[in-house]
Amino acid sequence: MNIRDLKYLLAIKETGSFSRAAKQCYVSQPTLSGQVKKLEESLGVRIFERSSKQIIITAVGEQIIASAMKVIAEVERIDALADAAIDPLSGRFRLGAFPTLATYLFPGIVMPINTCMPDLKLILVEEKTQSLIDKLKSGQIDAALLALPVVDEQFKIKVLFDDYFRLAVKTDHKLANKSEIGQTSLLSKDLLLLEEGHCLRDQALEICSLMGANEEQDFRATSLETLRLMVKAGTGITLMPEIAMGLNKDRDEDGIRYIPFKEPRPKRTIGLVWRKTLIKTAVIDELIKILTHK
Amino acid sequence: MNIRDLKYLLAIKETGSFSRAAKQCYVSQPTLSGQVKKLEESLGVRIFERSSKQIIITAVGEQIIASAMKVIAEVERIDALADAAIDPLSGRFRLGAFPTLATYLFPGIVMPINTCMPDLKLILVEEKTQSLIDKLKSGQIDAALLALPVVDEQFKIKVLFDDYFRLAVKTDHKLANKSEIGQTSLLSKDLLLLEEGHCLRDQALEICSLMGANEEQDFRATSLETLRLMVKAGTGITLMPEIAMGLNKDRDEDGIRYIPFKEPRPKRTIGLVWRKTLIKTAVIDELIKILTHK
DNA sequence: GGTGACAATAGGTTTTATCTATACGAAGGA
DNA sequence: TCCTTCGTATAGATAAAACCTATTGTCACC
The missing domain is CATH 1.10.10.10 (Winged helix-like DNA-binding domain superfamily/Winged helix DNA-binding domain)
Known part of the structure; x- marks a missing residue:
């Protein structure tokens, strides 16, 4: 044979x-x-x-x-x-992240990755969580940045950092002058959410426990930037992860105020996930270094 | 390559x-x-x-x-x-069973297996349960008759039959004239057991809940036949599975009386166990037919 | 420095895989 | 019914590979 x-x-x-x-x-x-x-x-x-x-x-x-x-x-x-x-740091490497993270994280890591592993052909994949998990399993991507917890026998996982949520309101919104906000204040009808399938949507719903109240909303944004624009236009308020706020976390930008929550501050924990059987684990080690030094 | x-x-x-x-x-x-x-x-x-x-x-x-x-x-x-x-019913097939079952079951199944699968080279392996499980996993045997439950992801299991226990006593023993026996009657010091590693020993201990009481016994038989001889010699009493009683279940033999238990009658459930990945499953089907028609 | 054990190299032979050209067989159209 | 087409099987020649024996090279040990 x-x-x-x-x-x-x-x-x-x-x-x-x-x-x-x-x-x-x-x-x-x-x-x-x-x-x-x-x-x-x-x-x-x-x-x-x-x-x-x-x-x-x-x-x-x-x-x-x-x-x-x-x-x-x-x-x-x-x-x-x-x-x-x-050469463990060469060849193709496909890294995935879900949209509400990828948009803000990917731009900042391309350069450091390139510097640290110049022979690596990095391919960035932006898809929703479920799709990333499927592609990880089938070997279509090599690793993914996901919101934890992710539970699967065949994965290895490294916790990277916490991404705290804030409440994004227009500067002239009635909540705008609060310095901190309790979760109960979110029981309002003008909370804007992403469409189905985004993990951020699920997290927001969980935080607000608004499952029932929100079903009637007929608007579902496809990106966080759309939501930001709508907040700016006064259409409503939304949850915004700090990573999406830009550099100036403590100042208002674009007429939007990002109000922190009272403790325990709601957050999403970001982790790097890869198959146990992945061969290029040296790349994983480098990625962890880069992503935790941010 | x-x-x-x-x-x-x-x-x-x-x-x-x-x-x-x-x-x-x-x-x-x-x-x-x-x-x-x-x-x-x-x-x-x-x-x-x-x-x-x-x-x-x-x-x-x-x-x-x-x-x-x-x-x-x-x-x-x-x-x-x-x-x-x-030819799914040809080639070598290695079937295992633990000692206190093998001795009594194997003799009766060789002929029917041979009749039903004449091209099968049957190899019978008599070992203790743990050894059989190890050999199943490593592919040294193809299937095994084990006392259930056996829990393992990689095995498939078919329940075959129940083997009820009786109390074997010498005909002149003080319990000999009882027609049925309760489990509490076993709290006696003259209960004889097999050596460590025999599943029948563990089952007997479980039935009697004699864990502590029995540790001090310094005699451990290596086979059920030895136990039978000792019962006959008046050294003590023992648990005997019905399969080991021979054909005349309701008559005394060899000066030993096999007294049934009161309901719920203690028993061991025998099952056929094989790897999910086994190829000759046609042989398994035939074995199940033979072993359940007994 | 000689010897023994073991892997590497050289050169020739055999086996195997591959190619092109062609045959064969079934299905569909004139 | 005959012819064409599509797809697989067969034949014979060629190229590639795996293999063998004989020999060399290398290192450790005596």
Whole structure:
């Protein structure tokens, strides 16, 4: 048996045809046909039912192909291990973050990452939390910045920092002159929220315990910047994480006042999450250094 | 990369030498050396530090070899899948059972198994429960008859039958004329038990709640038959599962009376346990049929 | 300095994978 | 029914690779 042969099997399953599989593997159709036939003979079972019409995979075939996929994946892992050993801080690295964090965090970390790991081809992915978790699991991204808690057997997690919430109100809002705010003050109808799927929306709802009261609102913003503009326009108030406030946390900006909460200050805890089986853990270590030194 | 090359790696790790590995793989030493060298070159990393004294595996080497083992295991699985597809009821099958069950159950199932699966090379393994579980996990046996509950993610389990306990006493024992017995009657010092590690010992202790009282006993039998002989000799009484009583459950035998317990009658539940990843599940199905029709 | 153990190298042979060209078989259209 | 098309199988030649034996190189030990 040969690794190449197993790749042929996967290609046939994928393309549904010997000729197309051959093309995909950059070999001639007779070569691929011959190798598959030899494999079938050596195993003593038929993997494909051939006809000029279509290729049907036998029951054993499906099982064999499932195992073949695992073999190929592990072989690729060997390649990746070798690559990482040559230079653990080089190659492609895909880092994800959810939108209400990514917008404000990513700009500040590109430079330091580039300085610290010049050979790393960094790919930044901005998606909602669930999508990031899915992509982490399927290996489409290598690590993600997520709001904790994230509970999953196959992940490793490093707590990075707390991001406290403030209440963003227009400077002439009735709450604007308060120096601190209690959570009960949020029981108002003019609280603006993001659309479904944003973790910040869920956190805000949890903080405000407004589940029922808010269902009737028919406006759902798609970004925090939209919310900010609406606060500025006097449409309502919103929760704003400090990371989204810009540099001057204690001064008003753009006619908006960011009022801190009374203790216990509501917050979101940001952590770095990656698969236990990830190979380039050296990159993770560097990322943690950069993200905790902020 | 080639599956054969990965086997070379494992052989070198195993034998600690290129020449011995070559011998183990039935190739010449230069062949193996050459292939390993080529593999190292294609991966761009050194897997072994060579010297005339000893072979040292590099850090990447260890990782690569760990992956190589997974690849080989999965490749062997492909072979096994094919074999099972040709004839699912043929080949070697290793069935385990713990001693106090095996002695009485095994003799009765060899014939039916042989009749029903004539091409199956059945290997019967009699070991204590913990050893059977270890061997199941490591693939040294294919299935085991165990006293439930057995809780493990990687196992599948089929409940087979209940095996009720009776109290075995000498016919002239003071309890011998009772037709039924309560569990409190067991608070006696002459209860004989098996040595540590037998699940029957633990079950007996649990039933009697005699943990403390029994620690001082310095006699621990190694088999149920020894216990039976001692009961017959008048040394004491013991718990005996019905399966060990022979065919005549309601008559005395050998000067021993087997007294049933009052409800709820204490029992052990016997189940068939196998790895979820086992390939020859057709054999499992047949075994279940045979073992539940008893 | 000689010896033994072990890995690396050299050169030739065998095996295997691959190619192009062609045959075969089924389905669809004239 | 015949012809074309699409797809797989077969044949024969070529290129690549894995393998062998013989030999060299290297290090430790006596």
